[in-house]
Amino acid sequence: MALRSKSKYPLVGLQQPDEFMDRLRRGFSLRSVLSGKWTPDGLRVRGIGSLHGFASHCKAFPSWGAEATRLVEINLITANRRKGARKRNLTHCKRGHELSGTNLGIKASGQRWCKACNHGLQKIGSVMKPEQIARVHKAIENGLTVGQITQTRGARRLIVTFKALKRYRIENPSFDRFLIENARVRLSRSQLMLFRIVPSNAEHFRLDLAQEDVPPFEMQAGDFEWILSLLKQKRVPFEARYDVAQDIIVSLLSRAISRENLANRIMDFTSEHYRRNPGLGYGTVKQPDSLDAPIYDDADVSRGDRAHRGLWD
Known part of the structure; x- marks a missing residue:
C-alpha cells in the first residue's frame, strides 16, 4: 500500500506510535485509528495522529512503517467486510x-x-411521490397515454409503474376522472372506462346515463349544425354523421353529457354507433366487406358464394 502525504510542513512523525500500532494490531483500519470512528467493536474512541504524521513516521522508521503498512492493508479488507454487517x-x-x-x-x-x-x-403498488404526481399530471395534459407514462420506450423513461398509478387512481377518484377526461386517444379512453378502476367514474362517462353534475340542456338555433361541424372536424364518415348527431342530442337532453365536454367525446359516440351497427363499418381498408353479406340489397347470393363460383366454376 503506497502512502502519499502532500503537505508543505516537514516530517513530524507520530506522538503516540505505540498506541497507533496497538490499534492496528487490534484490527482498526487506518481511517478508524485516525478518526476514532468505525472501530471493530463499534465504540467511538479518541483519534490518534494524522495521515501526514503516519506517512512521516513510516519514512523515519522503515521497520515500523513496513509492519504498519502490512496491518493497514489487512485491516482494510476486514473493514470492508464489516460494511453492511448490521x-x-x-x-x-x-x-x-x-x-x-x-x-x-x-x-x-x-x-x-x-x-x-x-x-x-x-x-x-407503491405510494407515488409528490414529484411523480406532478410529472404524471403534466404528462396527461400533454396527451401521453397510460402506457407511455408507465413504460420505458426508447430514450423516454417511465414516470411511475402501472400498479403505483393504479393505486393512486383508486385512492384518488378525482385524479382517475381527470385521467379519463384528458385521454386524447379514443381507444385509451374506452379501455380506461372498461377496466373500471373506479366504478363510479366509469358510470360517470356513460353516454346513456344522466349525471347529477351536468346542467339541463336547452336546444338553441344552430346547435344541430354545430354538432355536424364537430363531426366533420373529427372526420366522421358522412353516411354516419346524422345518426351520430341524433345520438348526441339524446345524450345532451338526458344530461349524460354537457355541452362543454361534447367536443372531447365525439369519437366515443362514433365508436358506440359502430358497435351497435357493426355492418355499417364494413367496406373500409381496416374493416373490409363481410363475405356473408349479400352482393346487392335484394340479392340471395353472398359475396363468399360469388367468389367461390368465380374461382371454381
Whole structure:
C-alpha cells in the first residue's frame, strides 16, 4: 500500500506510535485509528495522529512503517467486510417478516430482500411521490397515454409503474376522472372506462346515463349544425354523421353529457354507433366487406358464394 502525504510542513512523525500500532494490531483500519470512528467493536474512541504524521513516521522508521503498512492493508479488507454487517445480521424486515427460508430473497449482488414485502408492493403498488404526481399530471395534459407514462420506450423513461398509478387512481377518484377526461386517444379512453378502476367514474362517462353534475340542456338555433361541424372536424364518415348527431342530442337532453365536454367525446359516440351497427363499418381498408353479406340489397347470393363460383366454376 503506497502512502502519499502532500503537505508543505516537514516530517513530524507520530506522538503516540505505540498506541497507533496497538490499534492496528487490534484490527482498526487506518481511517478508524485516525478518526476514532468505525472501530471493530463499534465504540467511538479518541483519534490518534494524522495521515501526514503516519506517512512521516513510516519514512523515519522503515521497520515500523513496513509492519504498519502490512496491518493497514489487512485491516482494510476486514473493514470492508464489516460494511453492511448490521443489515446482514437482521432477522426480520421493518414490517416484521422473518428473513429466512422461502421468504428470503438474495440478489446477484448479495443484497437480501423480503419476498412478502415485495409481493405486497407488486399487488397493491407503491405510494407515488409528490414529484411523480406532478410529472404524471403534466404528462396527461400533454396527451401521453397510460402506457407511455408507465413504460420505458426508447430514450423516454417511465414516470411511475402501472400498479403505483393504479393505486393512486383508486385512492384518488378525482385524479382517475381527470385521467379519463384528458385521454386524447379514443381507444385509451374506452379501455380506461372498461377496466373500471373506479366504478363510479366509469358510470360517470356513460353516454346513456344522466349525471347529477351536468346542467339541463336547452336546444338553441344552430346547435344541430354545430354538432355536424364537430363531426366533420373529427372526420366522421358522412353516411354516419346524422345518426351520430341524433345520438348526441339524446345524450345532451338526458344530461349524460354537457355541452362543454361534447367536443372531447365525439369519437366515443362514433365508436358506440359502430358497435351497435357493426355492418355499417364494413367496406373500409381496416374493416373490409363481410363475405356473408349479400352482393346487392335484394340479392340471395353472398359475396363468399360469388367468389367461390368465380374461382371454381
